[in-house]
Amino acid sequence: QKKDKTEVAEEPKKQKKVINDENRHKPYGKTAWVPVDDVHILRYxxxxxxxxxxxxxxxxxxxxxxxxxxxxxxxxxxxxxxxxxxxxxxxxxxxxxxxxxxxxAGMNRVLVFTEDAHQAKVAMENGAAIAGGVELIQPILDDEISADFYIAVPDILSKLVPLKNKLRKKFPKSKRGSVGLHIPKMLELFKTGHxxxxxxxxxxxxxxxxxxxxxxxxxxxxxxxxxxxxxxxxxxxxxxxxxxxxxxxxxxxxxxxxxxxxxxxxxxxxxxxxxxxx
CATH class of the missing domain: 3.30.190.20 (Ribosomal protein L1/L10, rRNA-binding domain)
Incomplete structure (x- = not known):
C-alpha cells in the first residue's frame, strides 16, 4: 500500500496545454477576432x-x-x-x-537627518522642511513632526533605528537614494519626485x-x-x-x-x- 502511494506521488504532472491562435480564423473558444456590432457580450x-x-x-x-x-x-x-x-x-x-x-501643485515635505550644523544649514537653504539630528526622533514617534520623504547622511543612520517601525518604507535607505552626502542633489530629487x-x-x-x-x-x-x-x-x-x-x-x-x-x-x-x- 505504501509502495502504491509512492508510485502515485512520482507521476509527472500534466503540462497545461497552450493553444496558439496565430493562424486561426478565430481565437479558440471565441466567436470571432473582432465584434461586428457596438453592443456585444465581452466573453465571446x-x-x-x-x-x-x-x-x-x-x-x-x-x-x-x-x-x-x-x-x-x-x-x-x-x-x-x-x-x-x-x-x-x-x-x-x-x-x-x-x-x-x-x-x-506643491513641493513634497522633505526631512533631513544630520548632526552636522553646516549640513543642516545647507539642507534648509536647499528647500528642506526640517533638518536636525537625534532630537527629532521622539517628536516623529509622537506624530508631532511628519514629512513626505526622509533622507539622511550615513553617519547618523545607526542612531535612527528606533524610527524603523514608525517610518517603515519611508525609512532612509541607500538603495532608494535617500542616504548620502550630497544633500542638495537628494533634495532636488525628493522635493519634486514621484x-x-x-x-x-x-x-x-x-x-x-x-x-x-x-x-x-x-x-x-x-x-x-x-x-x-x-x-x-x-x-x-x-x-x-x-x-x-x-x-x-x-x-x-x-x-x-x-x-x-x-x-x-x-x-x-x-x-x-x-x-x-x-
Whole structure:
C-alpha cells in the first residue's frame, strides 16, 4: 500500500496545454477576432489591447461624455514578470522619479537627518522642511513632526533605528537614494519626485497625471514611469511588464501595449503632438 502511494506521488504532472491562435480564423473558444456590432457580450471576443495614445484619447472622451471632473487622476496599473535566472526573483522595490510634467501643485515635505550644523544649514537653504539630528526622533514617534520623504547622511543612520517601525518604507535607505552626502542633489530629487512601489510581489498601481493635462504630457509621464520600472530588471531577460492598464478615477480600465511606449520612436510622437497643438 505504501509502495502504491509512492508510485502515485512520482507521476509527472500534466503540462497545461497552450493553444496558439496565430493562424486561426478565430481565437479558440471565441466567436470571432473582432465584434461586428457596438453592443456585444465581452466573453465571446478576445480583449481589446489599445495603443497608449489611443487609450489616453478614450479616457478624455469618456470624461466629456460622462460629465465627470476633468482634473481627475489618471492611473497606470502594471503586472510585472519578476523572474530571474535559476529560480531567483527581482525583489519588490520602491522608486522615485522626476516626472517631466508634475501633476502636484506643491513641493513634497522633505526631512533631513544630520548632526552636522553646516549640513543642516545647507539642507534648509536647499528647500528642506526640517533638518536636525537625534532630537527629532521622539517628536516623529509622537506624530508631532511628519514629512513626505526622509533622507539622511550615513553617519547618523545607526542612531535612527528606533524610527524603523514608525517610518517603515519611508525609512532612509541607500538603495532608494535617500542616504548620502550630497544633500542638495537628494533634495532636488525628493522635493519634486514621484514615488511608486511594487505591491503584492508583482503589481504597481500609481498616478501618472491628471486628465486635464495635454495628451503629450500624459504620454511623456507614462513613458518616464515605464522606463524607470524596466530599469529594475536586466533587459536580456525579456519583457518586464506582462500586463499594462490605464484608467482615470471614473472610467473603465483600458489595456494598452506597454512595449510601444518604451520604443525610441515614442519620443518622436510626443514632439509631433506638441507641434500639432502649438
Amino acid at each position: 471576443y478576445p480583449r481589446t489591447i489599445y495603443e497608449a495614445a489611443e487609450a489616453i484619447d478614450m479616457l478624455k472622451n469618456f470624461q466629456k461624455l460622462d460629465f465627470t471632473p476633468h482634473e481627475q487622476p489618471v492611473y497606470v496599473d502594471l503586472r510585472l514578470n519578476m523572474k530571474l535566472e535559476k529560480k531567483k526573483k527581482v525583489d519588490p522595490f520602491i522608486s522615485t522619479v522626476h516626472l517631466p510634467h508634475p501633476f502636484k 514615488e511608486y512601489l511594487v505591491e503584492n510581489e508583482c503589481y504597481i498601481r500609481t498616478q501618472i497625471a491628471t486628465l486635464d493635462m495635454p495628451k503629450e504630457h500624459i504620454f511623456s509621464n507614462l513613458r518616464t514611469v515605464l522606463l524607470d520600472v524596466c530599469s529594475h530588471r536586466p533587459a536580456d531577460m525579456g519583457p518586464f511588464i506582462e500586463r499594462a492598464i490605464m484608467a482615470s478615477h471614473t472610467s473603465e480600465a483600458l489595456w494598452f501595449r506597454s512595449q510601444d511606449v518604451l520604443q525610441p520612436e515614442a519620443e518622436k510622437k510626443i514632439i509631433k503632438w506638441k507641434k500639432t497643438r502649438d
